[in-house]
Amino acid sequence: MGRITLAHGSGGREMNQLLEELIFRKIPSWMKFVEGGLGIDFPDDAAAIPIDKERYIVVTTDSYTVSPIFFPGGDIGRLAASGTINDVLMLGGVPIAALDSIVVEEGFEEEVLEKILESILTVFESVDVKLIGGDFKVMPKGQLDKIIISMVGLGIAEHLIIDKNLEVGDKIIVSGPIAEHGVAIYASREELMLEDSQLRSDVKPLTDLMIPIVKKYGRDIHAASDPTRGGLAMTLNNWALSSNTTIVIDEEKIPMREAVKNFCEMLGLDPFTLASEGVAVLGVADEVSEEILQQMHSAGYSEAEIIGEVRAKEDMGLVIVKTSIGGYRILEQPVGEIVPRIC
């Protein structure tokens, strides 16, 4: 057997392969889910366990190891809290509570830890989520790079948004400009951040966006994700694969800030593979797509756009981009270490 490389953690094709071969395959199928719920039989943003006939507990866990831990637009605390909440939301849940596990390196400054905790609490306060438990450990100097935060998020859902349910004709909506988090982290790490830079992470909880839409349109939302590692390319490829559809998106419609575009072009980065931490991608029924878009706009997500649609059902999962000159290319699952340790 080989060794784990950074590419295996980039959220791209290698990670999918590793998880499938090393982990998912080893777990007996009865162990993968709780009867009536959702588990790793179908990996989604979160898992679910039925409480009664109408409701589920939604639960998610994630570890955060971003470097640098303070970046333009946020820090590891804000990232962990927002990411956890967003994962619950993307399965259709209303986030209720969270638990956190913090591991720090010996010598870590108390003041910095305090700041990070404040960030976590600020996010939870803004969306009324309780922090009901956690754990704290210290590793000897040099055995950990500063800090790792693991979080568990809990929520309640009446209806689960499972991404394999995309249907032909569904419209794909993106709630805001993409690739902002990935670019901000990359720029600050490589010291490419200019003083007056507009490159900032978009990290934020999407509660104000998602809850009203889920409440109103519930079953008309067929897929929802926040395109973190692997970006829009990974999210849409996962959807296409799990729903056996072909998704066609229009490059011109995808919201992206000029500063992000320029930065990617300068460094040869593909913005479609870069992470967002405050963007939702939805696959919704055609009839309600315009309404949902309007609702997003009036909720303050003024750059939301319908970027494409689900075409054929019979294909084995394909994402096609209509390019800026009207040609077509396949949008691949990202490969390699796109930008390591972004979240």
Add this chain to the structure above:
Amino acid sequence: MLNRSDLRIANNRFFRNNRELALKIVKIIETLSKNLNRKGVDRVKIMNFCGTHEWTTTHYGLRSILPENIELVAGPGCPVCITPSYYIEVAVKLSLEGIRVYTYGDAYKLPAVKSVKEVKNLAEARSIGGEVSIVYSLLDAVKDAKKDERESVFLAIGFETTYPIYASIILRNIVPRNFSFIVVGRLTPPAARYAVEKVGRVDGIIAPGHVSTVIGGEAWKMLSEDYGIPTVISGFEPIDVLISIAEILKQIYEGRSDVVIEYTRAVSWHGNVLAKKMIEEVFEVCDAAWRGIGFIPNSGYRLRREYLKLDGLHLYGFKELSEREWSYDLSIGCRCGEIILGKIKPVDCPLFLNKCTPNVPYGPCMVSSEGTCSIWARSRTGWRVK
């Protein structure tokens, strides 16, 4: 006055994000192609000689909007892909002997055929203690080498575009004493000649824009004069490439074969005369090996006799690769030689995206972002999507 960013945006709006214009040119191409059909020309094969042209073609999906009888193929357009394995083996050896090897990032993972101490590329050499430094430019390497006394070589891979800087540094006499070059410079027009002679019919050529800023339009005259092939030196935006294709079809229809510069924003007929002169003062043209292909006459640079002390191979007792000693230098099953010459497409190679991926490249064309396989791996649509 326009500032740089305004110019950039204007440039992109015209040459890149311009569906309306693209559609118009495609209509012209369709008409020309129909007219050619009526004249009995049923297929047109157009070859590019630059990785960036292949990237533009693939990334913007040009193949998907052109008539089906127009075939766009990639020729030898990536200097990393065609660097003979021998030079990588030498670089790996030197790095393991403690000589610092400077390389551009795109050659860092370039695999050799033969292992040296069980490693096959500079990345692996570094992981077992080899001295390898990735640099962005020759000047960075020179600066770095000046910091200490350690002996170092620069892996000078490149086409005509990169060679003026080597010549300039040597002529200005600012090469540090502990610094030498592994010279793997290659010339594109002789490779183009080779490709059209050996591969079979090519009806039009999209000649490389960057290379031509140095060598000028005149360097491609032989394609039109000796082979009767319409040749257009093209810019790198999708609109540039579409215009070039239309021009080629027009020439075929009118029975002409001229060299036309589409990329007038950067390329002139005589090229950069000063740069050419500097190259000539320092380097001489020789027969040279191309990976997976073999020796092509007059297709390489080597240092002139008076600069031999800057030749890393000479300095460390390695022989220059000779035609007699060159042996086929692709790993078993790798079909990069055919891909480089446009004989087959990456998807025709059974290793493509199986044993050979951008993360673990098996063949040279999967390494550099200019390599045809690497480009196709990033968006499979080298082939048509409708």
